[in-house]
Amino acid sequence: MEALFVALSTVADPGDQVLVVEPNFWCFRRIAEILGIEVVGVPSRADTGFDLDLDAIAARIGPRTKAVVLSNPCNPTGRSFSREQLEGLVRVTEASGCWIIADEIYRELFYDRRPTSLGTLTDRAVVVGGLSKCSSLMGMRIGWVIAPRPLCQAMTGLHTYTVMCASSVSQLVAREAFRDPRWLEWTRPELASKRLLLLQALEAEVGLPCVPSEGSLFVFLDVREVTSSSLALAEGLARDAGVVTLPGSSFGESGEGFLRLSFGATEEHVVEGVRRLGWYLPEGGGSAVAAPARTVFAPASGRSR
Ligand SMILES: Cc1ncc(COP(=O)(O)O)c(C=O)c1O
Numbered sequence: 001m002e003a004l005f006v007a008l009s010t011v012a013d014p015g016d017q018v019l020v021v022e023p024n025f026w027c028f029r030r031i032a033e034i035l036g037i038e039v040v041g042v043p044s045r046a047d048t049g050f051d052l053d054l055d056a057i058a059a060r061i062g063p064r065t066k067a068v069v070l071s072n073p074c075n076p077t078g079r080s081f082s083r084e085q086l087e088g089l090v091r092v093t094e095a096s097g098c099w100i101i102a103d104e105i106y107r108e109l110f111y112d113r114r115p116t117s118l119g120t121l122t123d124r125a126v127v128v129g130g131l132s133k134c135s136s137l138m139g140m141r142i143g144w145v146i147a148p149r150p151l152c153q154a155m156t157g158l159h160t161y162t163v164m165c166a167s168s169v170s171q172l173v174a175r176e177a178f179r180d181p182r183w184l185e186w187t188r189p190e191l192a193s194k195r196l197l198l199l200q201a202l203e204a205e206v207g208l209p210c211v212p213s214e215g216s217l218f219v220f221l222d223v224r225e226v227t228s229s230s231l232a233l234a235e236g237l238a239r240d241a242g243v244v245t246l247p248g249s250s251f252g253e254s255g256e257g258f259l260r261l262s263f264g265a266t267e268e269h270v271v272e273g274v275r276r277l278g279w280y281l282p283e284g285g286g287s288a289v290a291a292p293a294r295t296v297f298a299p300a301s302g303r304s305r
Contacts, residue, residue, distance in 0.1 A: 022252025043254035073215025108134035205278030224257035
């Protein structure tokens with residue numbers, strides 16, 4: 001989180017503007033607002049599986065735009081943008097010279113091909129990562145930013161005069177993680193099997209479509225058939241069924257009509273959560289919903305990432 005804060009405060013001044021690709025991690029918007037930076041949300045379209053809408057991004061770039069911000073793989077949609085999409089993003093931002101802040105904290109949590117890092121495509125990339133997700137070391141508070149040297153020097157100044165450095169305990173743990181690469185991916189197999197479990201349970205108990213989860217630990221469930229307010233549905237689920245989900249609208253307006261489900265919980269909780277979801281949904285849920293779970297958007301075959 002500090003990495004995002006430092007990156008945003010270094011690339012933009014109060015009164016400048018950043019574009020945030022939505023739906024996305026709401027902290028991008030909150031951090032920018034705290035810093036007095038104007039945020040322009042760029043909606044992505046559900047019918048493309050929330051791919052990057054390059055025309056919409058290009059149309060919003062103006063003289064005050066200092067950066068485009070996104071997460072890849074994406075929280076909340078679980079999409080992992082293809083190499084072609086990312087190259088397109090580099091192309092449409094080229095003339096403005098703005099930075100691209102790519103939060104790649106979920107990069108090691110992929111279920112097909114490893115996502116392309118934006119840092120391999122342009123020297124205007126500011127890549128954010130950390131050990132919280134891939135190594136389940138959230139409590140260690142270890143993260144990083146990869147960017148061109150002059151930007152790193154400016155960010156180091158800010159880091160030095162706020163946090164100074166990560167605690168020595170965290171640094172020792174991080175050193176062990178980097179010494180043995182298995183640490184950087186040990187959560188993936190377990191998450192992959194829980195992802196499958198969640199998708200199968202959704203098919204059996206709920207029967208609503210979802211965005212293909214290619215990375216992260218989330219499935220974005222399409223609830224447009226059953227509600228016009230994802231917030232009301234999420235509140236009802238928490239209150240009446242004891243199931244915590246996040247409304248898609250909290251990640252930007254274009255996330256309305258979707259619920260973010262996490263497969264980070266135990267297997268029992270994943271299965272029980274979906275059972276209750278099926279029970280709660282207006283249709284009656286469970287076996288009363290005959291339609292099999294279907295993905296709204298099959299990723300185009302043959303795409304490289
Ligand atoms: C996209 C994204 N970036 C950053 C973070 C924060 O990570 P950390 O706990 O390492 O600060 C999160 C946490 O959920 C996240 O989803």
